Amino acid sequence: MTVSVATTRRYSNATYRTLRRVKTAGLYAGVAAVLVYMLFPYYWAIVSSTKTGQALYQFTLLPALDFSNYRQLFDNPVFMGALVNSGVVALVSTAISLVIGILAAYALGRLHFPPGRIVLIAVLMISVFPQVVVLSGMFEVIGWLGLYNRPSALIVSYLILTLPFTTWILTSFIRDLPNELEEAALIDGCSRLRILTHVLLPLMGPAIASTGLLSFILAWNEFLFALTFILTDENRTVPVAIGLLTGSSRYEYPFGQIMAASVTVTLPLLVLVLIFQRKIVAGLTSGAVKG
Amino acid sequence: MASVSLKNVSKTFGTYEVIRSIDLEIEDGEFVVFVGPSGCGKSTLLRLIAGLVPVSGGDVFIGGDQVTDVPASKRGLAFVFQSYALYPHMNVARNISFALETARLGKDEIRRRVARVADMLKIGHLLERRPRQLSGGQRQRVAIGRALVGQPEVFLFDEPLSNLDADLRMEMRFEIAKLHADVKTTMIYVTHDQTEAMTLADRIVILNHGQIEQVGRPRELYDRPENRFVAGFLGSPRMNFAALEATGPAVPVLRGPGGFAYAAEYVAAEGRPAEIGLRPEALKLVGADTKGAIRGTFERMEDLGYEYVCYVRLTDTLVWTVRSTGSPPQIAPGDPAGLSWQPENLYLFGEDGRRIDHRASVPLALGASS
DSSP states (O other): OOOOHHHHTOOOHHHHHHHHHHHHHHHHHHHHHHHHHHHHHHHHHHHHHTOOGGGGGSOOSSOOOOTHHHHHHHTOHHHHHHHHHHHHHHHHHHHHHHHHHHHHHHHHHTSOOTTHHHHHHHHHHHHHSOHHHHHHHHHHHHHHHTOTTSHHHHHHHHHHHHHHHHHHHHHHHHHHSOHHHHHHHHHTTOOHHHIIIIIIGGGOHHHHHHHHHHHHHHHHHOOHHHHHHOOSGGGOOHHHHHHTOOOSSTTOOOHHHHHHHHHHHHHHHHHHHHHHHHHHHHHHHTTTTOO | OOOEEEEEEEEEETTEEEEEEEEEEEOTTOEEEEEOSTTSSHHHHHHHHHTSSOOSEEEEEETTEEOTTSOGGGSOEEEEOTTOOOOTTSOHHHHHHHHHHHTTOOHHHHHHHHHHHHHHHTOGGGTTSOGGGSOHHHHHHHHHHHHHHTOOSEEEEESTTTTSOHHHHHHHHHHHHHHHHHHOOEEEEEESOHHHHHHHOSEEEEEETTEEEEEEOHHHHHHSOSBHHHHHHSSSSOOEEEEOEEEOSSSOEEEEGGGEEEEGGGGGGGOOEEEEEEOGGGOEEEOTTOTTOEEEEEEEEEEOSSEEEEEEEOSSSOEEEEEEESSOOOOOTTOEEEEEOOGGGOEEEETTSBEEOOOTTSOOOOSOOO
16 A cells, blocks of 8 residues: 655644744744844934933943933034934935936836936946945036035935936836836827826825835935035034034033934934835735736 | 728837738728737737837728827727726726816716716716726726727727636627627727637637738638638637648549548649648547548547537547537547548648638548558
8 A cells, every 4th residue: 555745754733733833933033033133223322312421331221211412402503403404405305306216217117218228227327336436526516516515415416326226116116017007098198297197106106105215214314425515514414413413522422412313313214114104005905006 | 980991001029020011991880800819919900000009011091091190099099908907096987087087178078978988888886986996897897988988989909808707708798799789889809719709790800920811700710711720710629630641643642640531633723732621510420430431539528518529539649529419429438439521511721721622512532441
């Protein structure tokens, strides 16, 4: 009598059940480890931001709940000005890169013209250059445009960081939208622009939310350009402002305040991510793309 | 309503010729079905007529007017897509009215037209829903509604039923036939399903490799295919084929598998037949030693209730199918079996695949000659 392959090497049912439980436990342990690793630095910043003076040099895992650092920070006009500058710069550069990115993505993704491929590859090439390489050239450009020491210099220069990946992601998203949808719109008498605004754009919500978010975070956190192109305190953005925070004396490093500023600066991003994350997930699961 | 005519239309993608100089006249009010194997260019041809894809050469006329360079929306036609291509973010009413909105029609006019179409297709209760809340059949109706609302002169359908399950497909096929009877608009319908082609069409256009193999009424194509491709394409199970070879120097005799023999002198004028074809329903399963029958081995039977299909192996590589109604024969797999047929049901094909007309009255020298 022959025994089937499946039954020859088989443990008992209980063994498989235990195995499954061990695997589940292992998964959760793994997730917990990753979460701790990711979140601890931020938690440490929160803890440190509520400590002052000597308390900073003692190791405690619980926050001291002393908010004087925050009070001092919010009384600091330079920091508050920097927050506003950052918001404006990040919002405007995101908006511009989304508008240009969507138009470019439609052209590159849908209108078949031979140099499109080359343009797309060029776009990718641009995004692989390290910032430092671009820095001196960009400095010249900013000078010619007469934008030195203005927040608009940052808006212009951030486009070089945000536009490539915005274009790239949106192009691949537009390519995935069914072609027949566009043909239907053409039959319905739509111009290319109307197809984009009335048919494709409403379906691109998830892609726009995710690329917009990434672009906003990038612009919000950018340091090198912000340090180079801005001279005076009132035009600075937050990352540089934090770097240049000074204590009450020149020998004191204002560690508590820096931590408080870091926490404050992260909050808007967290809120944005939470808002848009729901949108991204909703968009992905609604099957909106399928006709 | 309008006629459609194609003159020497061709399309190449890069170096690949999808459509090779097609000439076709479609009359006003006609229902024409393009059918062919996948990749034969039938969808491309439809898009060339629609203006969604520009032609590489030749001219397109709709209603007698040259429209080769007229954009799709100005050609006065409607298109029903395979995936329906409903706008997912708009409700049914807006899906239907979007073209009218784009054309800047008045609100009242739009509402009136949408209501009339919804009434006609019985989708009035769905107007507020989104496409994803609809079943396949309902989406199909909405897609047809969107096509109807513009009062087009030509309807184009691109495999509209291929995403539906079998029952619904039959129902919608019926509805489309009824729609054509009602509106009497010219309709061009692309499908790979020969049942749809046979049942819907006034005329069928059979395409293969970007060329028209034959155009004609369904019955005509089925009974008098011009070539081997058309003969093999229409009919399910497909026609049985067998190659012939010439023997005998004095009177040329063509021999085929299973003891098939054919005196070729009668058809010599039209060229030598290289292949024979017999439809499964033209064959009859008979005893292996019946005079005039060809011999094979019975392999398998499929009983479908009201009909049955038998498979008879003639050679190592050739199995013929026999279709018949009534009670299945009592025969076991592996038994020898004979196949016979009426002479007028035999098709002959030449070297180039063209059908050779043989006079059915001529008695065929047929039999188990060894």
